[in-house]
Amino acid sequence: MATQLSKNFEHQSAESNWYNHWVDSGYFYSTPDNREPYTVVIPPPNVTGVLHMGHCLNNTIQDILIRRARLQGKNACWVPGTDHASIATEAKVVQMLREKGIAKSSLSREAFLKYAWEWKEKYGGIILQQLKKLGCSLDWNRVNFTMDPDYYEAVISVFVDLYNKGLIYRGKRMINWDPKAKTALSDEEVIFKDTQSKLYHLAYKVTDESGQATADTIVIATVRPETILGDTAVAVHPDDERFKHLHGKYVLVPLINRRIPIITDEYVSMDFGTGALKITPAHDMNDYQLGQKHKLEVVDIMNDDGTFSEEAQLFVGEDRFVVRKKIVPMLEEQGYLVKIEDYPNQVGYSERSDAVVEPRLSMQWWVKMQPLAEPALKVVMEDEIRFFPVKFKNLYRHWMENIKDWCISRQLWWGHRIPAWYDNHGNFFVAKNEAEAKLQAAHKLLLAKGEVITEASLQHAAQSLQLVQDEDCLDTWFSSWLWPFEVFKGYSNPGNDDVKYYYPTATLVTAPEIIFFWVARMIMAGLEYEKQIPFKDVYFTGIVRDEKGRKMSKSLGNSPDLLEMIDRYGSDAVRFGIMISSPAGNDLLFDVKEESTLKQGSFFVNKMWNALKLIKLWEERGIATAEAKSQESFSEINWPNFWFEARLQQGKKEINSLMDQFRLSEALKTVYSLIWDDYCSWYLEWIKPDFGTPINGHHFNSAIRFFEELMQLLHPFMPFVTEEIYHSLKERPTGDDLCIKVAAAENELDLLLPGNTPSGYLQQGELLKQAITAVRDVRNKQQLKPRDEIAIAIETSQPQVYQNIGSIFGKQVNAQISFGTSSKAGSAVVNIESDKFFIHTNQQVDSAVQKAELLKDLEYQQKFLESVSKKLSNERFVQNAKPEVVEFEKKKKADAEARIRTIEESLHSLQ
RNA sequence: GGGAGCAUAGCUCAGCUGGUUUAGAGCAUCUGCCUUACAAGCAGAGGGUCCUUGGUUCGAACCCGAGUGCUCCCACCA
Numbered sequence: 006m007a008t009q010l011s012k013n014f015e016h017q018s019a020e021s022n023w024y025n026h027w028v029d030s031g032y033f034y035s036t037p038d039n040r041e042p043y044t045v046v047i048p049p050p051n052v053t054g055v056l057h058m059g060h061c062l063n064n065t066i067q068d069i070l071i072r073r074a075r076l077q078g079k080n081a082c083w084v085p086g087t088d089h090a091s092i093a094t095e096a097k098v099v100q101m102l103r104e105k106g107i108a109k110s111s112l113s114r115e116a117f118l119k120y121a122w123e124w125k126e127k128y129g130g131i132i133l134q135q136l137k138k139l140g141c142s143l144d145w146n147r148v149n150f151t152m153d154p155d156y157y158e159a160v161i162s163v164f165v166d167l168y169n170k171g172l173i174y175r176g177k178r179m180i181n182w183d184p185k186a187k188t189a190l191s192d193e194e195v196i197f198k199d200t201q202s203k204l205y206h207l208a209y210k211v212t213d214e215s216g217q218a219t220a221d222t223i224v225i226a227t228v229r230p231e232t233i234l235g236d237t238a239v240a241v242h243p244d245d246e247r248f249k250h251l252h253g254k255y256v257l258v259p260l261i262n263r264r265i266p267i268i269t270d271e272y273v274s275m276d277f278g279t280g281a282l283k284i285t286p287a288h289d290m291n292d293y294q295l296g297q298k299h300k301l302e303v304v305d306i307m308n309d310d311g312t313f314s315e316e317a318q319l320f321v322g323e324d325r326f327v328v329r330k331k332i333v334p335m336l337e338e339q340g341y342l343v344k345i346e347d348y349p350n351q352v353g354y355s356e357r358s359d360a361v362v363e364p365r366l367s368m369q370w371w372v373k374m375q376p377l378a379e380p381a382l383k384v385v386m387e388d389e390i391r392f393f394p395v396k397f398k399n400l401y402r403h404w405m406e407n408i409k410d411w412c413i414s415r416q417l418w419w420g421h422r423i424p425a426w427y428d429n430h431g432n433f434f435v436a437k438n439e440a441e442a443k444l445q446a447a448h449k450l451l452l453a454k455g456e457v458i459t460e461a462s463l464q465h466a467a468q469s470l471q472l473v474q475d476e477d478c479l480d481t482w483f484s485s486w487l488w489p490f491e492v493f494k495g496y497s498n499p500g501n502d503d504v505k506y507y508y509p510t511a512t513l514v515t516a517p518e519i520i521f522f523w524v525a526r527m528i529m530a531g532l533e534y535e536k537q538i539p540f541k542d543v544y545f546t547g548i549v550r551d552e553k554g555r556k557m558s559k560s561l562g563n564s565p566d567l568l569e570m571i572d573r574y575g576s577d578a579v580r581f582g583i584m585i586s587s588p589a590g591n592d593l594l595f596d597v598k599e600e601s602t603l604k605q606g607s608f609f610v611n612k613m614w615n616a617l618k619l620i621k622l623w624e625e626r627g628i629a630t631a632e633a634k635s636q637e638s639f640s641e642i643n644w645p646n647f648w649f650e651a652r653l654q655q656g657k658k659e660i661n662s663l664m665d666q667f668r669l670s671e672a673l674k675t676v677y678s679l680i681w682d683d684y685c686s687w688y689l690e691w692i693k694p695d696f697g698t699p700i701n702g703h704h705f706n707s708a709i710r711f712f713e714e715l716m717q718l719l720h721p722f723m724p725f726v727t728e729e730i731y732h733s734l735k736e737r738p739t740g741d742d743l744c745i746k747v748a749a750a751e752n753e754l755d756l757l758l759p760g761n762t763p764s765g766y767l768q769q770g771e772l773l774k775q776a777i778t779a780v781r782d783v784r785n786k787q788q789l790k791p792r793d794e795i796a797i798a799i800e801t802s803q804p805q806v807y808q809n810i811g812s813i814f815g816k817q818v819n820a821q822i823s824f825g826t827s828s829k830a831g832s833a834v835v836n837i838e839s840d841k842f843f844i845h846t847n848q849q850v851d852s853a854v855q856k857a858e859l860l861k862d863l864e865y866q867q868k869f870l871e872s873v874s875k876k877l878s879n880e881r882f883v884q885n886a887k888p889e890v891v892e893f894e895k896k897k898k899a900d901a902e903a904r905i906r907t908i909e910e911s912l913h914s915l916q
Numbered sequence: 917g918g919g920a921g922c923a924u925a926g927c928u929c930a931g932c933u934g935g936u937u938u939a940g941a942g943c944a945u946c947u948g949c950c951u952u953a954c955a956a957g958c959a960g961a962g963g964g965u966c967c968u969u970g971g972u973u974c975g976a977a978c979c980c981g982a983g984u985g986c987u988c989c990c991a992c993c994a
Contacts, residue, residue, distance in 0.1 A: 227994060274993075282994050291993070400920065586928055601943065608956045619953035671930070674941070696952060785960050791951060869938065881974035890935050
């Protein structure tokens, strides 16, 4: 029965219909069973995020992997979820409040969090809805959020556990301080601006043994002369000859005459400034580290609002910039100032208040990384976890071998609050909740008082205690590092069926920029808490750039509106467009203006749609069911089917191997060309019936079966149009959907090719294609219209090769075919291998064109022969090269010689 | 400053263990076609100093050294 197909694939309605059908049929839901699991956990997008190109690439890749696993008969489980993203979300909420005229500082923590949760309820999860439009086959029964009650508890409990294991400690750290907003800033919130600064050269007096100033001085260079009041050393390079006589001596800080040591460190560069560096541990990141290394005193000369403190001795209560203005003339007056140079440098400004950021020491929480990093490095180096592409192994090793402790506290409210409580004696207690913290405090108190500790006395003492919880939150990554197992409640409910079945997960797909933030830490947490790696393979995607090579970002405004693109081109086309040029780990240029790959994608959809229309047209016109009369005619009739079968199996193997290596864009290119070139351009043309004749039944049935198999191959990449075509090809019983149709395993690929090997069919096919193309080329060059009839005489030593393809050949080039030597004056000639094709036509052949073509070919072959002969006459080549290589060169030589003979004969016949 | 990577057709990229490479694909270009699925198409064609340079080798796009240009990550230099 005839099916009415619309002119185009109507993606807008079809895509959402299919998606709903898949979800309603439960195809994306997974529960443990006896199949092999294939698990992927989504890198949780920010809860308030919206879909951008990065997500699109990342999630398309995951969907391709998951859908392929499903078609391989595995139990595919893709877990969705979102991240609370403390900094980003808090910033958005603060901005929203500011627009309403509410300052965060005017709100209590509770009131702020209420706004934040309202915001999350309103905007959270929009991105997950957008992923549905993209076709992502996520298990919607398993949505997780890093601040779900269970998850929150797991994070807190991991903190307490690591603290009890001695892996979490408190320590001072240099942070970016905003003196205007009086808050700490994360590195991401600091904007560096090019600034024209001045470099002040200051002379420090060197002291003698009694501590008195001598005439000797050492000159340092600084852009912040006001900070000299906090200096606790002067550093020089140990090999610097200019200062060797000063090693171990002391100098006096100008104006206040504090005695500080001269230290040596290779950190100091000899060729910058004066080669001598003042060290101010309290007010400079690097100085702080040097200070730690050399156990220097820390003198903090500033208050939290940027004014000078008592410690400074001078300018107490005055602003840092005022001090800078005042101190320079003072230094000059007293003879300390040697010179002032212009010096362009970068100065950090607060993203929020535009104040110049002040590096400042503060108490933070830390995770000791060394013990966690060692096993996590090992599993990657020994390929228990494989990285694609491998180049990231090096990067990973370098970082893991030089790992620094992880600062996990953030001066934010939105997130997991640090489970530490303080009493007013400077003690702190780490516990899962306030009650437990109080018990700890009570225990300590009773112990100190020497009182008897009983359950009752503890409870009693605890009741009267007042503790204050730490104000800070944990770094977002401190929750997301638990993601691969906690989405299955692996920590909160250890050893449950889900975590046993799904963990370790199969593949993690993520961006290389978070290899340290996230990937490395998940490996650590997985090994620490599940005693197993969290995933077997990590696929690093590229960075999406625009046509000018710029990273796509909101601030540049060069990120296209994805939902609009999906509306216009369809999800399949968008997926195609983004995948066709994105090899693993390589950046991918996405031409937003031209949208060329999107167009290519939608052209491809259209092409397949038209192939479907052709088959439907054949069906309408009736199918010839007559059996072949003989074995010969059976082979001849079925030759295109056998050829395509062979080609298809070859393609499948190639695609499987590419997919196994995560070479997804190449796999897609291979399917694309298999469908467009081999199936549409060659196969369908070869079986196309003559006008007015019905299609042969063997051809029709094979065409449908091949189309189904091609749709199955393409389905992971372009799920919607493939499902639609699959259903349009035939009536299907309920539940017969491409989305879950398990493909034959590679070792089951039945060739069923009678009387020949696949390579025989493939070779014959190549010959046929070559012959057709060559004759068409002659037609073009001789300006023969496709309708002009011609006759071709093939002169060949092995006519049996043409037995099954002769008639197709004749039809494709619109020619009468005969065999034998029948060169005629005025005919054109082409050479395929060592066969000659004489083309007879009623029209006058342009023999100059013919001759030129042949001579060009001849020249090429002669040069080729020359290079091969040269190689073969090189004794050392014959001696050293592998025998098979030499053999091959000999064959190349023989072939070239035969070919040259053929061309010469053809040329001769033209005379 | 430290580390990593890249450089092949106009553009985006393949080219795996050095020898089917006198280097492939897609897009773009050019020519001819409204041929009864598809002009969003069909048919055909042209297009390369494999960044430069030195070396290793019988043999280099591929391995090594140097140079040039670009990109990314980390630390952001008094």
